[in-house]
Amino acid sequence: MPLTKPEATDVRPIVDPAELETITDLYDRVQWLSSWTIHHANNIRESRDGLKVGGHQASSASLAAIMCALYFGVLQPEDRVAVKPHASPVFHAIQYLFGKQTRDQLERFRALGGAQSYPSRTKDIDDVDFSTGSVGLGVAMTAFASMVQDHLIDRGLVSADKAGRMIALMGDAELDEGNIYEALIEGYKHNLRNCWWVIDYNRQSLDSITSDRMFTRFTDIFETTGWKVINIKYGKKQQAAFKRPGGIALRDWIDACPNTLYSALTYKGGAAWRDRLMADIGSKRGVKKLLDGYSDDALQTLMTNLGGHDIELLLETFRSIDSDQPHCFICYTVKGYGLPFQGHKDNHSGLMNPSQMAELQAQMGVPEGREWEPFAGMEDKAAHLENFLKKVPFNQPATRRHDAPTLKLEDALEPVTGKQSTQVAFGKIMNALGKGTSPLADRIITTSPDVTVSTNLGGWVNQRGIYSRDLMEDVFKAEKVVSPQIWQGHGKGQHMELGIAENNLFLALAAMGLSGSLFGERLIPVGTLYDPFINRGLDALNYACYQDARFMLVATPSGLTLAPEGGAHQSIHTPVIGMAQDKLVYFEPAYTDELAAIMAWGFDYMQQPDGSSIYLRLSTRALAQPERDGDAWQADLLKGAYWEHTPEEGAELAIIYTGAVAPEANAALQEILEDVPGAGLMAVPSPDLLHKDWSESVRSLGRDGVRRESHIGRLLSGLSPNAGIVTVIDGAPTTLSWIGGVKGHRTMPLGVDEFGQSGDIDDLYDRYRIGTDAILDACASVFTAR
Known part of the structure; x- marks a missing residue:
């Protein structure tokens, strides 16, 4: 010891x-x-x-x-x-x-x-x-x-x-x-x-x-x-023994005793202690008399004190x-x-x-x-x-679990127009929130493991400051060195900057997400990191969700679409993690209006008793934004999926996509419509919500004698029973492959199931077969197999 x-x-x-x-x-x-x-x-x-x-x-x-x-x-x-x-x-x-x-x-x-x-x-x-x-x-x-x-x-x-x-x-x-x-x-x-x-x-x-x-x-x-x-x-009995003749030798023996020996003697008991102590230090002054003053039982008590x-x-x-x-x-x-x-x-x-x-x-x-x-x-x-x-004192009738009031988002989050990536749009939405004065924005706290700027949180930090218990001057600004970042730290700052350790990120989000229950004051945590590095902190993410902490996790950039970064930074299976993780709802929007609607919904859902945390898988790929005819599509979006191009009744083919591959899915549809005029295109911004809803409908079978139709079941009900489906995502193909089982349609799932490599988007999409040509080939396969 x-x-x-x-x-x-x-x-x-x-x-x-x-x-x-x-x-x-x-x-x-x-x-x-x-x-x-x-x-x-x-x-x-x-x-x-x-x-x-x-x-x-x-x-x-x-x-x-x-x-x-x-x-x-x-x-x-x-x-x-x-x-x-x-x-x-x-x-x-x-x-x-x-x-x-x-x-x-x-x-x-x-x-x-x-x-x-x-x-x-x-x-x-x-x-x-x-x-x-x-x-x-x-x-x-x-x-x-x-x-x-x-x-x-x-x-x-x-x-x-x-x-x-x-x-x-x-x-x-x-x-x-x-x-x-x-x-x-x-x-x-x-x-x-x-x-x-x-x-x-x-x-x-x-x-x-x-x-x-x-x-x-x-x-x-x-x-x-x-x-x-x-x-x-040392317990008090040991301390008293050390003061007696021979006590110093006993204490020195305890300090030098290996852990293994101390444990073994503890198990064997007083007689074993006596034999060993006498063998090792019995000849030292006062030790034998000291030990003789204890029975075997008393010696065992002393040595384990x-x-x-x-x-x-x-x-x-x-x-x-x-x-x-x-x-x-x-x-x-x-x-x-x-x-x-x-x-x-x-x-x-x-x-x-x-x-x-x-x-x-x-x-x-x-x-x-x-x-x-x-x-x-x-x-x-x-x-x-x-x-x-x-x-x-600890058992007094004090409230140890608090119910913090729900914070409302007073104004709608405006989508970012023009050709934009969801990552940039997220930063602009957060920047706009930072400029505003809503009660919800005042309770947002952001955090990131040394990737604040590269995940587009810089604008928010400029508006709201970095949290620091000590005043922290932006020296570059004071020295008139031009920088778009204003890194001022103070006690009211709303960004907690972390070192590059993903476990710390998820533990911080867990603590922030429990603030309402622990301390009676709700925070709205938003954490950002690179999507592939969810894996590095996955145990802590699971731990945070198990506690039912509430936060918005924004993971970007993601997928092969990151192109030049290579396989080390190109996430593959994070969509499956998002779907499998309890108490976490995964979204992967393609367009900025989807993102704005999801974030507005998410800020509210995070605060509901039956809500959960939110995971946004965003992309660096800038896409042209679609022209919408009204906003009725948003109701279906927030159930997980909507028809971007509604198929005709009895349609024989549908393409279903998630995220940044939207242009390829749209391009494939336009070519297909010449041969299959009734084909449809479905956007699935949340494979997770869609799958959870379908799974619940499956679990309910036989529960009360009533079959409940799922959202995806309703969306697919207009297709021909013999229709073919092609699914595509820049991620694990299993994210969407299950859709074929909803109505028994033949399904060809496209996605990425091996480490990527550096290149441009066109080359990589072609190499990993998630581009337009691959979608058309898959469509031909399921259509001709009718």
Whole structure:
């Protein structure tokens, strides 16, 4: 257990002995309930499929004391916590004692409709602040939530005296996740504050004991990025032992002991500790006498009395923090603490067997048949404990989830005329919003990972400024150096500039998109990035959507259409990601009037209870804009598709396209109309909405005996049953290929399913067979095959 000597700390507040006894009693009950919940799911609840349910008893036990100290004695209602995924049972047990979780939910832990395996904002009924699951993301999320809180405070939307601490309870193995260090760097840039990361340093990962080498570096890493690091290593029993003769030698042995050996001895128990200590340091002055003063059981208690299990020490340490500097607490713990398999390297997914559980039940004094009662066997203390819980600050009747008012877009978004790309049109629409004074525009916050200008957000930033806690002068402007960009930073700026790390982008969007619920003040986040690099942050994007955060993701440029950039920047399968990702609606407009209508709809949809986030896949290709006959087409557009050229009744052929290939699809139609006069051309600006609607109609079959027609079904109903369909997109052909299954039409899907290369648009469209000639060839194939 290598570690430099602990730093001297400020005088810590004394913990009232009566309060300490109460929280210790609650800790015992939390340990029992979390272990019992997992045991019940695996050994008592009926199992129809025979699968192991799991639940991580060991990982829960290592964090239980830390969580009890925080929830019962430190946290305030405005604090927000991301709980280590594998400590979910501890969280649910604490919420159960608070009266915010039900017995039914605990009995159905990891079953349909029950308490979730990992804390979930959207699926758990208790008060989850941040979902966790994919390790590292919940940790970094707290940093961005703190930045969002500062943004709201600096804009005068939230009172500074209501600032809460954004706290992550993390496993030490999460420190292997790279996104944590990306977040540390970004936090340093933005002068992060009011953020705590509490590390459950049990030194065991899923597969093995963690490396000794890294620990001494963690303090350096955190301090380099502006954090205060506090090591909570020795419990009070150990500290007292160190003051006795032989104690210094014992402490030095602990500091030098490898993690693997310490874990193995923890599992083996007091006699093993004694043998090893006597072999290694028994000859040193005072050591034998010191060890003789402990029975084997007492020696085991002493050697496992690490700081992360000492509730008094934890309360003192957490309560001593009186600054808003970010703090990292490295809490030494034992994985599986207090359970039969504590310290064993294989205990991560281990479960107590029935006899071990019965022994724990007897030890905890829980009568058989009353396992779910909060204070069974503690009747003499029950009234006091219930009264204490009612007065815990974190359990006060405060609103921790807010309903922020919906913001309306007062004026329609005007499409950009002339030959334009959707990427440029997006920038012009945002620039116009920035010049306006609508309440919605005032709550927009944009962000981008170092591609603000190249994704056409520069005009918006010029209008609204960059968010910075410190005033940041545009030196180029002050020095009269000509530049179209005005990079002025101030506390009311509405653009948060990020480094080139896509994980940070999606975590920032997640925090911004939850601002209404977390802080009571809604933001309308708009984030931009290059479309192919959605893949680099895909885990974080999925995490943001899982939390039901609301934002508009604008990805541009996209596809082969980017031409000279080559395969590294030409996205292929992002449309499929957009369709497959839950809580995200994907659009790929070809024209600027489509884009304007989609953005106006999207800003509203993002705020609706049954809404979601929006993904716009835009292009750099400038297209001539169509002349429209009225705006009736917009209603169909916002259902996913509309007939750009309506086919005749019983038509034998239709071309269906998405996005930048609109000119090729139109050109092919014009040639086809000479031979197939009734052919139609369908624009699909949202394959996602279209597919979701059709999928719902399929799922509804047999549900109530009524067949509900989908939007795409209605659009295709005028075609001949023998008609052929050609679909085309600058992306994965599977994006549209499913349309043939709606009515059973023969379908030829065109698209891109291999890495692109550099070239011009005509050459690449011809090479990858999505140009006009390819569309005509496909039309001939499906038409002649009738």
